[in-house]
Amino acid sequence: MANVVVVGAQWGDEGKGKIVDWLCEQADIVVRFQGGHNAGHTLVIGDAVYKLSLLPSGVVRPGKLAVIGNGVVLDPQALVDEIERLGAQGVSITRENLRIADNATLILPLHRELDALRENSNAGTRIGTTRRGIGPAYEDKVGRRAIRLMDLADLDTLPAKIERLLSHHNALRRGFGLPEFSAQQIFDELSAVAPKVLPYMDTVWRLLDEERRQGRRILFEGAQGALLDIDHGTYPFVTSSHTVAGQAATGTGLGPKAVGYVLGIAKAYTTRVGEGPFPTELMDEIGQRIGERGREFGTVTGRKRRCGWFDAVLVRQTVRTSGIDGIALTKLDILDGFDEIKVCVGYKLDGEVLDHLPASQGAQARVEPIYETIEGWPGTTAGARSWADLPAQAIKYVRRIEELIGAPVALLSTSPERDDTILVHNPFEG
Incomplete structure (x- = not known):
């Protein structure tokens, strides 16, 4: 196994x-x-x-x-x-x-506040984060000034570590014209929560x-x-x-x-939350229809997700960068009833055809999708638990995706219900 x-x-x-x-x-x-x-x-x-x-x-x-x-x-x-x-x-x-x-890095209130300050700033720092302090905490980790879980088990050494952290953060606070953080307040907060998390x-x-x-x-x-x-x-x-x-x-x-x-999870279409490039994004009523049918709102933030056609170029790229052995394809049922479905098979950039998404931010913003149109299906895939339950054209769509991304579909999900899953290959069997 x-x-x-x-x-x-x-x-x-x-x-x-x-x-x-x-x-x-x-x-x-x-x-x-x-x-x-x-x-x-x-x-x-x-x-x-x-x-x-x-x-x-x-x-x-x-x-x-x-x-x-x-x-x-x-x-x-x-x-x-x-x-x-x-x-x-x-x-x-x-x-x-x-x-x-024990060596996991901690997120502190100062990380959340810095995250929000940057997202609210007009200085070009907005990227659409959840404002939960994730990025600033990772910054402190690689900056070698983070507080880690094990530090809560040795409160005598914690004040010096907090001072080291604040030498960086209070300088930022002064730059924002904000009052500095109190080392004692941070110590009190951490010492209070320590008994609740250290048992794990x-x-x-x-x-x-x-x-x-x-x-x-x-x-x-x-x-x-x-x-x-x-x-x-x-x-x-x-x-x-x-x-x-x-x-x-x-x-x-x-x-x-x-x-x-390695099992990769991919929707039968594409969504994105937050800022950034999205070559196949649909700004029309089709995108709206996909979002409404798929209930595309973030679990954590409730933010509305941007929706678009399946981008085989991007998924093929992640198949390679993650060494994906098989794909679990989800939400196929959301595409039920479309007369035709489009799949992105390449990009155009300044007159050149690309088979991958370039790393440059400027180039990513300019790429145009090259679409292949696939016939839709009038029947329903919702709740299907075997290939025999699927319309023939839906099976053709899945097979075409496999060809385009260079990886087989190991599981096919046809509703949020756990048992509405078609198993092709069990990942635990290697």
Whole structure:
């Protein structure tokens, strides 16, 4: 049995929650390896709906161990609040089912405030973040001034670390003409939350290595999508971490050989939240129709998502940058009833035809999609659980996508319901 990494193959919001939950039954451990509480997963289990931002999806299933790796930036108060929300829904979170890497970087209130200041500024710094402090926390991590979870276990050494952090942030505050942060206030906040989060702390790289050697099946759960990767995404309109599959190793402390199968999640069309390029975006009533039928609003922010046709160029690119072995194609049913469906198969840029999205911000803004038109289908795919339930033209659409992206469809999702899934290949079987 192979350990499995799940990554978004577009800009996020591809329906990872349902697929991860579907895979959770076969996994022993579910691990988050990047991002923070800017990512949202909605899980529908029976009549219960769980909205998760920080916790791995495995926490809602009995007998599974959920792990937050060192690649995640952790807002301790957001963690406590999410644990309490799940508790109100009858889900008990204890050390038995949740562990957090001792070297995970913390998000502090000053990070959230700086994030909002930049987004509200007119200085060209707006990129459409969730204003939850994710980017500033990662900045402090690579700047070697971050407060980490393990620091809460040694309060005697914490004041000096806070002073080191504030030497940077208070200089920024003065630049904004704002009052400086108080080291004592930050210390008091962290010392108050410490007893609530420290029980979950563990040496995660060692824990996962031991579990792996004992044959436990690990599911690595990515957040956002590969096109938001800090290196391989549509920079600067990206998140502040690596979202490609390779981060599963770095963000947990396991070597790359611990990963067996990479499953990419892609919608049968394309959506994006926030600013940045979107070559196939539809600004007409078709885009509106897709958004309304797909209920395209962000899990975390409630922001309306931008909608467009399936971009095979972009997904083919993420298949390569993440080493994707197979795709879980979601929301095929949203395209039911369209007379024709378009798929982007290339770009035009200044008279030249491209087979990939260029890295340049200016070029990304200027590319024009080259479309292939595919006949739609009058029947319904909603709730289909086998290929025999699908209209012939819907099957042709799926097969054409496979050809264009260079990867097979391993799972096909036809509704938010967990059982409305057509399994072609089980990722855990390698």
